[in-house]
Amino acid sequence: MKKVLFATTALVMTAGVAAAEVAISGDGRMGVIYDGDDVQFASRARVKFTLTGESDAGLSFGGEFRVDQEDWNNSYRSAARGERGAVWISGTYGKLSMGDVVSASEAAIGDLYEIGYTDGAVAGDPEEISYLVGDGANRDQGPTILYEYTVNQISFYASATDGVDTSVYDVTTGANTYTPTGNPDTDALSDHVAYSLAAKYDAGNWWAALGYAKHDDMSEISLGGEAKFNNFSVKGVFVKYDDVFVGTGAEFDSTIGLSAAYQADALTVKGFFRQDKVDVYGASDIKPRAIGIGADYDLGGGAVLAGGIINVDSDVAGVDDDTYADVGVKFKF
Amino acid sequence: MKKVLFATTALVMTAGVAAAEVAISGDGRMGVIYDGDDVQFASRARVKFTLTGESDAGLSFGGEFRVDQEDWNNSYRSAARGERGAVWISGTYGKLSMGDVVSASEAAIGDLYEIGYTDGAVAGDPEEISYLVGDGANRDQGPTILYEYTVNQISFYASATDGVDTSVYDVTTGANTYTPTGNPDTDALSDHVAYSLAAKYDAGNWWAALGYAKHDDMSEISLGGEAKFNNFSVKGVFVKYDDVFVGTGAEFDSTIGLSAAYQADALTVKGFFRQDKVDVYGASDIKPRAIGIGADYDLGGGAVLAGGIINVDSDVAGVDDDTYADVGVKFKF
Amino acid sequence: MKKVLFATTALVMTAGVAAAEVAISGDGRMGVIYDGDDVQFASRARVKFTLTGESDAGLSFGGEFRVDQEDWNNSYRSAARGERGAVWISGTYGKLSMGDVVSASEAAIGDLYEIGYTDGAVAGDPEEISYLVGDGANRDQGPTILYEYTVNQISFYASATDGVDTSVYDVTTGANTYTPTGNPDTDALSDHVAYSLAAKYDAGNWWAALGYAKHDDMSEISLGGEAKFNNFSVKGVFVKYDDVFVGTGAEFDSTIGLSAAYQADALTVKGFFRQDKVDVYGASDIKPRAIGIGADYDLGGGAVLAGGIINVDSDVAGVDDDTYADVGVKFKF
Numbered sequence: 001m002k003k004v005l006f007a008t009t010a011l012v013m014t015a016g017v018a019a020a021e022v023a024i025s026g027d028g029r030m031g032v033i034y035d036g037d038d039v040q041f042a043s044r045a046r047v048k049f050t051l052t053g054e055s056d057a058g059l060s061f062g063g064e065f066r067v068d069q070e071d072w073n074n075s076y077r078s079a080a081r082g083e084r085g086a087v088w089i090s091g092t093y094g095k096l097s098m099g100d101v102v103s104a105s106e107a108a109i110g111d112l113y114e115i116g117y118t119d120g121a122v123a124g125d126p127e128e129i130s131y132l133v134g135d136g137a138n139r140d141q142g143p144t145i146l147y148e149y150t151v152n153q154i155s156f157y158a159s160a161t162d163g164v165d166t167s168v169y170d171v172t173t174g175a176n177t178y179t180p181t182g183n184p185d186t187d188a189l190s191d192h193v194a195y196s197l198a199a200k201y202d203a204g205n206w207w208a209a210l211g212y213a214k215h216d217d218m219s220e221i222s223l224g225g226e227a228k229f230n231n232f233s234v235k236g237v238f239v240k241y242d243d244v245f246v247g248t249g250a251e252f253d254s255t256i257g258l259s260a261a262y263q264a265d266a267l268t269v270k271g272f273f274r275q276d277k278v279d280v281y282g283a284s285d286i287k288p289r290a291i292g293i294g295a296d297y298d299l300g301g302g303a304v305l306a307g308g309i310i311n312v313d314s315d316v317a318g319v320d321d322d323t324y325a326d327v328g329v330k331f332k333f
Numbered sequence: 334m335k336k337v338l339f340a341t342t343a344l345v346m347t348a349g350v351a352a353a354e355v356a357i358s359g360d361g362r363m364g365v366i367y368d369g370d371d372v373q374f375a376s377r378a379r380v381k382f383t384l385t386g387e388s389d390a391g392l393s394f395g396g397e398f399r400v401d402q403e404d405w406n407n408s409y410r411s412a413a414r415g416e417r418g419a420v421w422i423s424g425t426y427g428k429l430s431m432g433d434v435v436s437a438s439e440a441a442i443g444d445l446y447e448i449g450y451t452d453g454a455v456a457g458d459p460e461e462i463s464y465l466v467g468d469g470a471n472r473d474q475g476p477t478i479l480y481e482y483t484v485n486q487i488s489f490y491a492s493a494t495d496g497v498d499t500s501v502y503d504v505t506t507g508a509n510t511y512t513p514t515g516n517p518d519t520d521a522l523s524d525h526v527a528y529s530l531a532a533k534y535d536a537g538n539w540w541a542a543l544g545y546a547k548h549d550d551m552s553e554i555s556l557g558g559e560a561k562f563n564n565f566s567v568k569g570v571f572v573k574y575d576d577v578f579v580g581t582g583a584e585f586d587s588t589i590g591l592s593a594a595y596q597a598d599a600l601t602v603k604g605f606f607r608q609d610k611v612d613v614y615g616a617s618d619i620k621p622r623a624i625g626i627g628a629d630y631d632l633g634g635g636a637v638l639a640g641g642i643i644n645v646d647s648d649v650a651g652v653d654d655d656t657y658a659d660v661g662v663k664f665k666f
Numbered sequence: 667m668k669k670v671l672f673a674t675t676a677l678v679m680t681a682g683v684a685a686a687e688v689a690i691s692g693d694g695r696m697g698v699i700y701d702g703d704d705v706q707f708a709s710r711a712r713v714k715f716t717l718t719g720e721s722d723a724g725l726s727f728g729g730e731f732r733v734d735q736e737d738w739n740n741s742y743r744s745a746a747r748g749e750r751g752a753v754w755i756s757g758t759y760g761k762l763s764m765g766d767v768v769s770a771s772e773a774a775i776g777d778l779y780e781i782g783y784t785d786g787a788v789a790g791d792p793e794e795i796s797y798l799v800g801d802g803a804n805r806d807q808g809p810t811i812l813y814e815y816t817v818n819q820i821s822f823y824a825s826a827t828d829g830v831d832t833s834v835y836d837v838t839t840g841a842n843t844y845t846p847t848g849n850p851d852t853d854a855l856s857d858h859v860a861y862s863l864a865a866k867y868d869a870g871n872w873w874a875a876l877g878y879a880k881h882d883d884m885s886e887i888s889l890g891g892e893a894k895f896n897n898f899s900v901k902g903v904f905v906k907y908d909d910v911f912v913g914t915g916a917e918f919d920s921t922i923g924l925s926a927a928y929q930a931d932a933l934t935v936k937g938f939f940r941q942d943k944v945d946v947y948g949a950s951d952i953k954p955r956a957i958g959i960g961a962d963y964d965l966g967g968g969a970v971l972a973g974g975i976i977n978v979d980s981d982v983a984g985v986d987d988d989t990y991a992d993v994g995v996k997f998k999f
Contacts, residue, residue: 024355024357024382025355026355026382026384026396028384028394028395028396028420029420030420030421030422030429030431030432030476032495035497038495038496038497039495039497040475040495040497041415041431041475041476041477041478041494041495042415042475042476043415043419043420043431043432043476044412044413044414044415044420045382045384045396045397045398045412045413045418045419045420045432046412046413047355047382047384047398066413067382067400067403067412067413068403068411068412068413070403071403071404299388299389299390299392300388300389300390301353301386301387301388301389302353302386302388303386303388303392303394329394329422331353331384331386331394331395331396331420332353332386333353333354333355333384333385333386333395333396
């Protein structure tokens with residue numbers, strides 16, 4: 001027998017229910033991708049749980065995770081263990097989240113605009129900025145915390161890991177399975193607290209933000225801003241890294257990214273450009289770059305027709321560019 | 334605090350909600366099975382999500398998957414990656430589905446009647462016909478598509494994979510892990526598009542259907558029909574295979590299957606007979622067969638008492654028949 | 667689009683729906699733990715499905731499992747295969763459950779009081795008594811059954827496994843992967859039925875229960891009781907084991923446990939003490955013990971502030987005690 005969930009907050013208000021709740025929502029997509037070599041069918045269906053409650057003193061609390069984020073084996077992918085999803089408490093003094101949260105820098109600045117049917121996944125998500133802390137970077141330390149506080153137009157963010165590596169222990173035997181690589185820069189990395197601080201000024205039609213993150217010797221300074229005027233929006237991000245080794249004799253130096261969007265009724269056209277800089281000791285810098293353009297057409301009722309093209313140039317001699325593309329329909333339920 | 338979902342479409346209609354929805358349903362079973370050697374307890378509980386929406390122009394879309402179909406590691410069992418479950422779009426010009434869908438042949442003809450408490454699973458599901466495309470056969474190629482269109486009493490079906498093997502890549506390293514076996518018939522198999530076409534004529538109390546499928550050199554022609562009169566229903570399936578190698582010097586030649594059911598009030602008695610033919614080069618054919626009989630008694634409210642016995646004879650010299658049985662209660666929620 | 671589930675049984679009654687239902691509830695927690703070496707962030711979010719129905723003749727049936735209990739690979743952790751969660755039928759003649767159920771002894775007597783933010787998990791759950799049957803002990807035999815029947819103030823319990831080992835078969839190849847250890851006490855263990863019987867007398871403000879369990883040569887006799895007076899409650903458990911080998915030349919002899927709680931409005935203070943006895947042949951007994959104390963403060967609306975400290979002494983020469991602690995907020999949705 002099929003159970004029907006209601007899509008109406010109105011009914012809940014009528015009933016006057018103030019208790020803790022579990023809300024359920026979903027998304028899906030179907031279309032085709034060009035992965036640089038072949039055209040492939042690509043589809044998915046997902047469901048998300050959103051948990052909300054309020055204490056007698058008016059403290060809000062909640063949590064959220066998707067069904068596909070509950071998959072413990074292999075990759076520590078489990079909301080029941082704090083490695084995916086998040087829980088939070090929120091009140092007058094701000095919001096404190098714990099779990100698979102983003103860093104302060106990422107919470108304040110975020111990524112470039114996602115384009116296409118797969119939101120950039122077909123090309124390995126080059127629109128995502130590489131922040132040092134949170135959002136997948138330090139899952140070997142278990143849950144990350146994120147604190148957010150907004151007063152007038154200014155928001156403050158702080159986030160940290162606990163500096164205790166949980167991934168080097170075998171889940172069943174409890175044995176330490178980490179094999180040191182002999183590289184002091186990465187060997188002890190997961191035993192150090194990774195933290196991030198950020199501030200954002202939001203004037204309504206534009207905002208600017210500054211972030212800082214540190215993990216062991218590695219550090220990151222990030223700057224971002226976005227402006228919206230009429231149907232246009234533009235966003236820029238610059239991140240400067242220090243001591244972020246990406247292999248013997250090479251260091252990740254910086255990322256600069258720009259994205260823009262134009263919306264006219266149901267149609268949105270979006271694009272981004274990103275260039276990284278990698279310092280190679282005793283040789284020329286490598287400057288990988290990615291450029292993408294895409295369009296979304298809103299079909300209403302939660303369906304969006306979307307497509308995009310992304311070109312990635314690794315700037316390594318003898319390696320060709322890769323061009324990726326996708327087109328399909330995205331659903332929200 | 335327990336949340337209660339409503340089992341009433343009426344209430345939804347009253348509320349006049351037209352938006353996208355997530356419906357939730359479940360099933361379960363508890364009983365005992367005889368696996369040919371031992372009697373064992375067997376139980377399960379499952380939950381399914383059904384996602385539905387409609388665009389402004391009246392295009393229907395949706396998706397569905399079960400919680401246990403979200404389990405990425407090991408077997409590519411994940412609705413969030415298109416390997417399980419399905420999404421679809423449906424309108425005046427038919428229905429297009431993508432994901433873990435059945436082939437055109439299977440959509441038109443289907444399998445023999447399922448019997449017993451475990452729906453044949455105790456005996457390895459001999460009531461399921463071996464279709465070449467979809468329904469588990471080509472998951473190494475990612476999502477399959479299925480198109481269905483009905484005009485008057487005639488339905489047309491078409492399905493295909495994309496011919497791009499995704500299973501030979503290691504999920505974490507991205508390396509190609511396929512080791513060619515030296516058999517040209519299977520080595521390059523997953524790099525070929527598998528497709529299927531079928532048509533069905535449905536006269537209400539009887540239907541007949543014809544299907545065709547091809548994957549590399551392998552092909553399949555399938556014929557099926559079903560008739561219902563008074564409390565009886567009878568269904569027959571015949572499938573002829575070509576170039577389907579099942580080992581060195583042996584080829585899967587054909588399957589013939591027949592099933593019948595009789596319903597009297599809450600009681601339904603069902604049975605099936607199936608015989609395969611395997612051509613062995615330079616030796617006699619092997620003719621494995623399976624025969625099963627079972628009964629369902631509807632207890633109302635979603636509970637059904639069910640039991641069945643299935644005998645499988647491999648027709649290989651020196652190998653005994655196996656007899657399987659099960660009895661228990663099946664639930665729908 | 668977000669779906670809202672209702673937290674009101676009243677509404678369901680109004681609608682007069684008698685059909686099978688899927689209810690959804692959740693829990694979460696966020697806080698810090700001290701694992702004996704380091705302080706770590708610890709959080710989680712979970713969702714549970716509760717399935718309920720009733721046949722035409724008034725037989726109740728149902729099932730339940732959590733999303734994180736659907737994770738087949740590795741550890742047979744799957745409600746869809748009866749290894750986690752449970753299904754049941756309930757009527758005039760008692761309740762019969764199948765799946766990952768507790769033993770008769772555990773159903774009657776249970777564990778000591780859980781303390782702290784992680785309910786004892788930070789210290790490896792020393793408040794949990796080691797029952798021989800069910801609750802994780804015999805999952806290699808697939809589902810366990812539990813029968814419960816109450817008449818007046820007396821409840822009877824019986825539980826059993828089927829004595830058929832399913833874990834030694836490789837899921838994909840079907841091969842038997844068990845490597846005998848040469849110890850006759852454990853080698854054939856999973857091929858023997860494990861069963862348990864128990865009875866409980868409940869006088870309202872106190873109860874007493876007696877249980878018995880047997881698995882191959884191993885047996886267990888358990889005694890338990892609890893009393894509640896004014897704001898106090900006290901519970902005691904004693905278990906005597908026979909032939910339970912815990913290594914060469916050592917046998918698990920007994921467990922004695924005591925726990926107490928005091929509640930004053932929103933505050934509950936809880937504690938437990940447990941001592942095991944291990945017989946070592948030709949040497950002194952080892953007597954590991956654990957002691958814990960904790961407090962819960964109910965914030966209302968499903969939120970509870972909780973903390974606890976647990977000390978575990980292995981009583982092995984040269985091995986120090988371990989002290990664990992946790993504090994955080996627990997949520998119910």
